[in-house]
């Protein structure tokens with residue numbers, strides 16, 4: 001498959017009063033055409049920051065990409081001039097957010113908001129733009145599109161608003177759609193409908209999707225592959241089957257155990273992971289999960305685990321999978 005997006009050793013830091021927060025610390029992954037990648041992890045693990053970095057939506061006075069490459073069709077977005085980036089944003093790579101209320105304008109009709117992107121990126125007449133807007137509303141499953149185009153945000157339900165966001169994101173036929181917690185604000189039945197909609201759209205348009213979520217149920221339904229992030233790093237990456245059925249990182253296992261499951265008795269207690277993630281002002285020298293990990297070895301506290309390959313698609317950053325732990329550990333202990 002063709003590599004559409006390749007993120008290599010991405011580092012992103014934020015400036016705060018307390019110092020520099022290293023929010024993303026060496027993230028690498030790739031995305032192929034027509035594929036869906038889910039990025040999962042607790043809040044604050046760097047998943048949204050990674051997504052916003054791809055769109056170059058980190059405000060310069062707040063934070064910046066300090067290292068790494070984001071290759072989109074071979075072009076490095078990290079160094080691309082803002083003017084060219086603006087041309088790409090929305091037309092080639094689009095993003096939708098959790099809350100349609102804060103992303104859509106309540107004072108402009110839905111039709112105008114959908115057409116805005118078309119007019120900005122493609123040189124089309126109003127009639128042509130309107131035809132495309134109608135087509136998009138139909139694609140996202142909104143009935144009576146002709147009438148709906150003239151309506152305003154308050155005339156739509158939460159699920160419908162999210163469909164409109166998706167229509168706006170897709171109107172210029174981008175090759176990548178990034179969705180940051182797209183279903184979190186919705187109730188469960190609507191969530192399922194939106195996830196089905198993503199799948200239908202992908203089948204029809206071939207768009208590649210990066211979905212950011214803390215909901216493993218969503219991941220199971222939609223993704224081909226998964227990056228599990230912890231404290232600004234990808235700790236395990238694999239296909240959906242590998243992550244769900246053969247998780248190797250203690251954090252991935254913990255996430256799966258803390259997830260509500262339909263196949264278990266409703267009364268079976270969930271097992272949350274005790275403790276909290278490390279302070280990213282001063283990330284630990286060793287494995288970031290060591291303080292919460294029941295399997296931690298001495299080596300884990302002082303040395304970052306490297307990635308071990310468990311197959312062509314499955315990687316994990318954990319000393320338990322690295323034979324060198326046996327040799328490094330005694331050396332450490334001898335000091």
Ligand code: SF4
Nearest residue numbers: 287290293300318319
């Ligand atoms: Fe646990 Fe060590 Fe693996 Fe980190 S490297 S997850 S501390 S066993």
Ligand code: MG
Nearest residue numbers: 043044047048
């Ligand atoms: Mg987030």
